[in-house]
Amino acid sequence: MPPPPPPRIFTLEATSGVPIYRQLIDQVRRLVASGHLLPGAELPSVREVAAEYTVNPTTISKAYGLLELEGLVQRNRGKPMTIAPLRRNQQALAQRLRQIEAQVDSLVLAARQLDLRATDLTALIKQKMQEEYDEQR
Amino acid sequence: MNGVLRSALQFYTRTRRQRWLLLAALLLFVAALVAARLACRCPRSVTPWPFLLGGLCAGAATMITLYSAWDFRRISALRTVFLIPHSRLQLAVGMFLAQLIAAAAGAGLMMLVGHAQPLSPLAWGSPRGTFEMLLGGALSFVVLLQVVTGPSRILSVVALALVAPLGVRVDLFMRPEIFGIPKADVLALAGILAWLLFAAWYVIAWRPTAPLSAWSRGRESAAAPLQVSRQSAIRVYLLGQTSLLRVSRQQITTWMIYHVVILAMLVGTQMLIARHNFPANYSMAIFILMYAPVVGVNTIAGIAARGSRRLWLCSGETRKVLYATAARLAWQSMALLGIPLFGLALIEIRFLPHAGSDMLFSLAICITLTPGALYLGLLNFRRRLNLPFLALYMVAVAALFAELFVESPRGKQLLWIAPVALVAISCVLRALARRRWYGIDWLQFRAERETAPFALRRV
């Protein structure tokens, strides 16, 4: 069992335009996708997060509920919530792609404004991804 | 200059109340004038009407001056006014100008009366005389009010004590000349001098205090037991103090100080100065005693009224029960204040020499005034100068005034209607108070702490 993640793994900003539950969901997804939260890792309880960040626990439990619905986390009776084991199948992939679709949309619109072609754009993306993966190794 | 003139006029017309008072005074004056003219036609019968109406008019005029003086004090106590440069100079000059205008208006009105019914010894005869007397009287009155509600208890008591001997030398007022100078001139000079002294202090002084703030400074409270019963908790919340006895004792102490000091001055004057001339007149001292319970009960009832909001949620009681508790508390205070003070007054009436008029009548007026004052206090949800109370008091004063001038025994008998009328008024006020409490809308009486002068807290 991997050790529980250190506290303050999230950065929740109450005054942001993005609701707190949405910030939490996005951050959990990103942490899982980047490998900082491995499957089986324990998440702090709703009470702990609410107390740590002094926010309303309903918004935290809403976030956890939605994550559970997505299949990203799972509830264990009597124990803290843990990250669900990754399922590398088409469904997960489609979900992950859907998540990034909004950003791709704005990227495409910006590219259209700047009159870039699809090939230029994809070349740039490939280059950036290569750099990112190299860094992680 | 423009600002000064404007502030002068504002002292008489700022609030709607003041404007109504002005109107009332004017109407009463006209009524008194008409009554005086009518009375002239039949010189045989002496009706009290001109005197009563004249008294009420004078009362209204006094109230106008009182209110403007209070307003002056209230505005001065605001922090924002303190910060504006030259504001106090402007206010002082404006106040003087206001009294000047009022005296001129009063003199002008009196000239309308002409010489229809010159009331010697008051000698309203000449225009200049009238003007000077009004000006001097108003200025002295305003200064006296500022000092009495002023920064220190000692100063207030001393000021009152200095004014008190006038009750002895009332004969001075009856003569046309004092020390060789016409009386009107003396009064005007005295008023102007008093005002100049006061204005000098006022403009130079570092921080004018809020009115009556000296009186609200409490002593260290004795350690109250930490287990209180529900009933006493309700009482403490209503009164804002740990017990009714304390509050009553505070009131009694205040007034007894005045009383004793005035008594001492009178005795001293009698023994040292006026030994051979005439007996000392202790009526002023006795008047203070009779007046005290009226004001005290009104104050305590007002405190209970304002404390009621705190209890609405905490105590869980309905409005009816809250009213019953507050009324009971007020009646208890009336007993606590009235019995010793009125009793002492009665004894003093019996044993001390006082002016010719029958003081028992005055005592009856004061006693019957107290329930009315009580209910007016219960209606006083906003902490402000209690004008209805003053109005009621002026009615009583008018009755006393009339009593001074009515000579015939039949007239005097008729005057005993006044105490009965006061009791009737207090019954009406009781019904009003109950109705107001049963449906009270505290939203309308929200504590105006930010601008009210009593909010200046001391650390």
Next chain:
Amino acid sequence: MNNGDASGSAVISLRELGKVIGGKAILSNISVDIEPGSIVGLLGKNGAGKTSLIDVLLGFSPPSSGSSRVFGESSFNLPAATKGRIGFVPQQDELLDSLTGAQQLALNAALHPVWDEGLIARLIREWEVPLDRKIQVLSGGERQKLATLLALGHEPDLLVLDEPASSLDPVARRQFLRELLEIAESPTRTVLFSTHIVSDLERVASKVWIIRDGRLVWAGDLDTLKESVVRVTLLARDPVPANLSIDGAVSQRTDGRRAQLVLTDWRDARQRELADRFGADVTIERLGLEEIFLELHA
């Protein structure tokens, strides 16, 4: 908004509430419910009617029209049992200046049948409330803390606070919010508080009421509010018309080919719709509560 059962579970229930004073309508046509377990933040400009609403809600003042019910009872005639379930911290505290803090607490304890000594003792320690000095000499923040204690001692099911933290320094405010969250954790307890400090509201409130000129312009989830109100910037190829006539627009500014508007019923699909309709590049900016408040009052 629930219109359903009258006996129902709503802690506070307002129906077409109106209040007129001196000919001026300080509250008009307010209809809203509060379910148990929520923390409701009341937001509005000075003079918009927040304190008046609380006054009418708690029975200090009768409504001119409509009805106000707390725990099913009419506000103006609340029975003693219901009043015992309410804790109130007014904007201007009603502490007795001549008593000490300890005496004031003892008074309140005497008036309520239930009093949690342990809770009060713990909070006195944590919040550092001085009990031995006269209330007259306490600072504004200390008075506010004491006033809050008085409202918590009898374990109320409904806690109503009017500007509860305005005099507190940031540390004290954080402590206070933490306590508020702990109280509201229980599903039977409800909190309603009005405040200017928008960031506090964003932390702890689950629902927000925005009141403007005596009317409720928003009563619902805070999250939904943040998701519904966005600032949209359009960069079009051709100059845009001065009046864009878009549904739900609260404000709009146009300048040639550029337009900026604030919409109040946003859905993600609308981004595509707007881009197609105006042939424009559409960027979305999500607004914090303070920004939303300012835009709704622009």
